[in-house]
Amino acid sequence: MILFRIVFQTFGLALGQIWSNKVRSLLTTLGVIIGVASVIAVIAALQGLRQTVLSEFEKLGAKRVYIDGWLPDSMRRNGNWRDVQLKLPEIIAIRENCPDITSITPEMWGSYSAEYGERKIDGVPSLGIWPTWHNIVGRQVIDGRQFNGVDESERRLVCLINDKAIEELDLPREPVGEFIRLSGRRFMIIGVVETVQLNLFGGGDSSTEVFIPFATAQMLDPDRWISEAWGSLSSPERVEDAREQIKFVLRKMRGISGNDEDTFQVEVMQQFIDQFNSLAAGITAGAGGIVGISLLVGGIGIMNIMLVSVSERTREIGLRKAIGARPAVVLVQFLVEAVTLCLVGGAVGLGIGQALISVLKAVPDSPLKDASVPAWAVLLAVGFSAGTGVIFGMFPAIKAARLDPIDALRHD
Numbered sequence: 001m002i003l004f005r006i007v008f009q010t011f012g013l014a015l016g017q018i019w020s021n022k023v024r025s026l027l028t029t030l031g032v033i034i035g036v037a038s039v040i041a042v043i044a045a046l047q048g049l050r051q052t053v054l055s056e057f058e059k060l061g062a063k064r065v066y067i068d069g070w071l072p073d074s075m076r077r078n079g080n081w082r083d084v085q086l087k088l089p090e091i092i093a094i095r096e097n098c099p100d101i102t103s104i105t106p107e108m109w110g111s112y113s114a115e116y117g118e119r120k121i122d123g124v125p126s127l128g129i130w131p132t133w134h135n136i137v138g139r140q141v142i143d144g145r146q147f148n149g150v151d152e153s154e155r156r157l158v159c160l161i162n163d164k165a166i167e168e169l170d171l172p173r174e175p176v177g178e179f180i181r182l183s184g185r186r187f188m189i190i191g192v193v194e195t196v197q198l199n200l201f202g203g204g205d206s207s208t209e210v211f212i213p214f215a216t217a218q219m220l221d222p223d224r225w226i227s228e229a230w231g232s233l234s235s236p237e238r239v240e241d242a243r244e245q246i247k248f249v250l251r252k253m254r255g256i257s258g259n260d261e262d263t264f265q266v267e268v269m270q271q272f273i274d275q276f277n278s279l280a281a282g283i284t285a286g287a288g289g290i291v292g293i294s295l296l297v298g299g300i301g302i303m304n305i306m307l308v309s310v311s312e313r314t315r316e317i318g319l320r321k322a323i324g325a326r327p328a329v330v331l332v333q334f335l336v337e338a339v340t341l342c343l344v345g346g347a348v349g350l351g352i353g354q355a356l357i358s359v360l361k362a363v364p365d366s367p368l369k370d371a372s373v374p375a376w377a378v379l380l381a382v383g384f385s386a387g388t389g390v391i392f393g394m395f396p397a398i399k400a401a402r403l404d405p406i407d408a409l410r411h412d
Contacts, residue, residue, distance in 0.1 A: 028305040029345030031298020032388060036349025036381045040373055041356040042287045043380075048361075048371025050280040064136060065101065065231040065242060065268050067094070072261040084263040085225040093249050094231065100242035104231040105130040108217040108224060112183035114210060116169040124165075126182065126210045128217025134193075136232045144176040144191030151213045159187040160211040162195045168208045182210060183220055239268050298345065299392035306338050306396035331401035338393020339386055346385030350378065 069084035095104045108128035114121045131147040134140055151158055166175055175189045233242055246266050254263060360368045
């Protein structure tokens with residue numbers, strides 16, 4: 001109880017000392033202010049950037065599985081990339097024999113000229129897909145309908161477009177039922193697919209996209225191979241089981257045995273998310289440590305000014321010890337003053353850091369729009385400030401506590 005009262009009284013005295021020496025206190029705590037503001041701003045900015053990147057990953061879907069042909073390094077001298085690309089029977093086998101893959105779709109990319117009336121666009125990205133593509137990728141039809149089994153089985157000349165195609169081809173606002181020419185063939189528009197911009201820093205322009213049934217894409221270009229396949233997991237927890245099921249099917253169909261290398265790759269989006277989280281945590285810790293060096297500089301300034309304070313108040317210390325103040329009380333007094341000085345600097349730095357983040361968030365199309373100061377960062381800043389005061393205030397406090405009262409009273 002006595003110690004608490006001493007600390008409380010000393011805290012009030014410390015605030016009085018800071019207020020009476022405003023300029024000196026400001027210059028003394030400048031290192032702490034800059035350090036705390038930097039830590040807060042950097043951590044909040046990295047958290048905001050991390051959230052932006054994770055949002056882009058979420059658009060891709062954490063349950064998505066990417067499957068593609070792969071030519072191992074050992075086979076690249078004599079192998080052919082075309083030979084390892086996925087084949088349609090392999091994708092059908094995965095669909096029928098992998099219970100943890102709920103749906104799958106091949107993708108066949110092409111580039112064709114698109115025409116409507118007098119408008120013509122060359123090199124339009126065209127994607128051949130199965131009807132399951134929409135649910136796997138998460139891009140739905142917002143007008144009209146998506147492909148069905150009949151479109152696929154009969155290789156119908158139908159297509160889906162995105163809203164950018166409506167603009168660039170000068171189509172009606174409701175284009176369903178209109179016809180465009182794709183690679184010289186007449187395709188009927190049956191739906192409009194929502195446009196998803198996957199651009200980390202925002203503001204990117206989307207491009208015209210055309211989607212056609214996979215079988216129709218094969219008919220247009222029989223020599224083109226399957227670009228890749230996307231599957232959907234039954235559950236994120238079934239990642240490894242699904243991977244092993246796919247590997248078993250593909251190795252068996254490709255005649256790969258023993259220790260022979262896989263001629264395909266199976267990747268899960270959740271893996272990229274986990275890897276990015278680990279990388280982001282490391283970058284945050286490293287950046288926080290680097291900017292935290294300024295706290296070390298600030299601590300040295302605190303120690304320096306506290307030593308000056310001990311020298312200036314030597315007679316006061318001698319008088320207090322002469323009337324019965326114990327060394328521990330003197331030590332606590334100066335230690336609390338140092339901690340108070342650091343905490344005040346930390347509070348100012350916290351406010352400046354928050355202001356910096358608010359400015360960055362206000363920038364148009366800022367990738368840091370989700371930046372915020374996490375609670376643990378505030379606790380870290382306060383803890384760093386208090387720790388700096390304790391560590392760098394200890395030496396001056398010990399020096400004051402060890403002063404001989406007679407010598408202190410004789411000090412000029």
